[in-house]
Amino acid sequence: MESFFHSQPISTEKENGDLLSKSFQDIISTLPKGNPWGFPDHFLQYHGFWHSSVFLQGILSAQQQFQAQPADIILCSAPKTGTTWLKSLTYATITRTSYDDSTSPLLSKMPHDVVPFMELDHAHFSTHRDLGIPVLATHMPYSALPKSVTDSGCKIVYICRDPKDSFVSLYLFVSKHQKSENMQTFNLDEAFEQFCRGVCWYGPYWDHVLEFWKASLEHPDKILFLKYEEMSDDTILYVKRLAEFIGCPFSSEEEEKGVPEKIVKMCSFENLSNLEVNKNGKHRVRGMENANYFRKGKVGDWENWLTPEMAARLDQITMQKLSGSGLTL
């Protein structure tokens, strides 16, 4: 979730951007508005999901302009569910014949700067795309993905997480940003209420997860559905699964040499969060501190932030929403 705090479109393609802005203004004037979590611009509800205006513009732009290639790998997630981790694992897996754990660009660049984000980087800066490494990420719901993504043979990897941890991660990320901008921080209880109602970036969270879950059942060869908690439990197993799914399985020789283990170690929270670039660097597009993307990286940290009543309420919503789907979170 890279730039949701900015209300102005980020575009270098001026003419195209102007046209888009005009039709965008027409579209947003008709959309329902939701509580903005203490930011000046309201959330906008578009086809059932809530978006900040800059992300919505990125979605519309990607829907119009993005052309998926059959070899593309699209990493999909709702915010704060493990995107940064999935980006680093996928990038390291794909580039393992070019780099190792002492030469990888992941040691000097933040994962968000290595894998482009479709709504922002690709839609507005199409020349940024490195076709040699065809990995892109997005927070778009499945139903909003550009048609070329769902029509082409490209692979989708989705990661989700216990909504209690995702909410806490999101809330603390937002508060930290608000503090750094000398803004009034949004109250935890109010944020919780909005999250429960589905009003948050790319929310309702449960609908986001369910769309990808259902699509993964229909197209298991095209969509790999991952859970943060299971990945934390046995990251090596899931990295091997990921490698196989994206068409570059580890050879037995690589396994003997411990290549999957090295990738997992390099991409671990402990390693990435201690790198200079992730401790002190800033995001290339908007100056967000990279350290904000590496808070704790633990399963179950919600216990330190939510009351038992809040946890029970979220669990209840999760049960209701996922009931009958075969999915548990």
Ligand code: PAP
């Ligand atoms: P984004 O949507 O803004 O890109 P995303 O990366 O999905 O954020 O989520 C951030 C969470 O992933 C943070 O969780 P926390 O607030 O509960 O700590 C962050 O710490 C965690 N995270 C980042 N890198 C890793 C990693 N290498 N391993 C495990 N968790 C990680």
